[in-house]
Every structure is written in C-alpha cells, then in structure tokens.
Amino acid sequence: TFGYVNGALELAEQLERGEAPRPSNIHVAAGTMGTVAGIAIGLAWAGLDIPIVATRITVKLLTNERALAALVRATLARLRAAGATDLPDADAAVRLVELRHDQIGGGYGQPAEAGAAATERFAAAGLRLDVGVVCHP
Numbered sequence: 001t002f003g004y005v006n007g008a009l010e011l012a013e014q015l016e017r018g019e020a021p022r023p024s025n026i027h028v029a030a031g032t033m034g035t036v037a038g039i040a041i042g043l044a045w046a047g048l049d050i051p052i053v054a055t056r057i058t059v060k061l062l063t064n065e066r067a068l069a070a071l072v073r074a075t076l077a078r079l080r081a082a083g084a085t086d087l088p089d090a091d092a093a094v095r096l097v098e099l100r101h102d103q104i105g106g107g108y109g110q111p112a113e114a115g116a117a118a119t120e121r122f123a124a125a126g127l128r129l130d131v132g133v134v135c136h137p
Contacts, residue, residue, distance in 0.1 A: 001034040001041075001075050008042020015048070023050055030054035030063050030099060037071040040096045041079075044088035055100045069094050 014020040028035050036054040043050055056063040073090045080087060105112040119129045 001038040001071065002079075004035050004038025005042040005045070005075070005079075006038075008039045008048075009046055012043070012046030012048055025051040025053055027053045027055070029057045030068075031056075031058045033063060033068050033071055036097055036099075037068060037075055037093075040093040041072060041075055041088065043096055044093040045086070049096065052097045053100060054097055055103045057104070060101060063099070065094075065099055068097060068099060 011020065015022055026039060028039065030036050033054070036052055039052055043052070054068075069090065072093050076087055076090055076093075105115065122129050
C-alpha cells in the first residue's frame with residue numbers, strides 16, 4: 001500500500017512538471033485492495049481528483065467498500081505515526097474510488113464468454129492474451 005502511495009505522489013510530480021498527460025481515470029484490479037488504497041491516498045494527498053476504477057477480482061467478502069475504507073484509515077494512521085503531515089481525510093481518498101463488482105467470472109480458471117470474446121478481438125488485432133484471464137460482464 002505504501003509503495004502505491006509513493007507511486008501516486010510520483011505521478012502527481014510528473015503531472016506538475018508536464019512530463020505525463022493527466023489520466024482521465026486509473027483502472028486497477030482489486031483483490032486485497034492495497035494497490036487501490038495506496039493510489040487513492042496518494043492522489044488525495046497530492047490534491048488530484050482523478051477517479052480510480054477498481055475492478056474486484058476476488059470474493060466480495062474480502063473486496064468491498066468497508067474493507068477499502070478500513071485499509072485507507074489504517075494506512076493514514078501509520079503515515080501519521082511516522083510523522084507525515086498534511087494528510088488527506090480518509091473519506092476524500094475513498095471518494096476517488098469506484099469499486100466495480102460486475103466483472104467477476106464463475107470461478108477460478110472458468111472461462112467466461114466475455115473473456116473469450118476479448119481474447120478473439122485482441123487476436124484479430126495481432127495481440128495474444130493470457131488465456132487465464134477471465135471476466136464476466
């Protein structure tokens with residue numbers, strides 16, 4: 001999580017220096033949610049309101065809005081304890097995140113029609129996808 005806080009702060013610096021275009025949104029896979037929590041904290045800390053679309057890849061019991069909020073609060077508490085200042089409010093970071101629950105497949109290793117269709121579309125464009133990638137709309 002802390003690595004992704006740092007990554008988001010680095011992105012903010014690159015944007016400020018004009019070294020990278022501002023993304024309209026950031027898409028990540030959401031499992032334990034360390035990635036999404038870190039990016040959300042870093043963006044909020046930098047004052048950037050870039051939406052984060054986090055697509056759940058595990059069971060909802062593990063990957064949900066309450067768990068995300070708890071991880072954000074715990075991470076901010078550890079940053080405060082380490083002496084970080086001017087930290088964002090946890091709610092400001094969580095508000096950046098749209099947690100999507102509509103792309104989970106039927107189970108581990110079980111292909112879904114949407115995944116097979118995507119694989120075919122990419123193959124037609126000359127790109128080969130990992131056949132283990134599955135999703136379900």
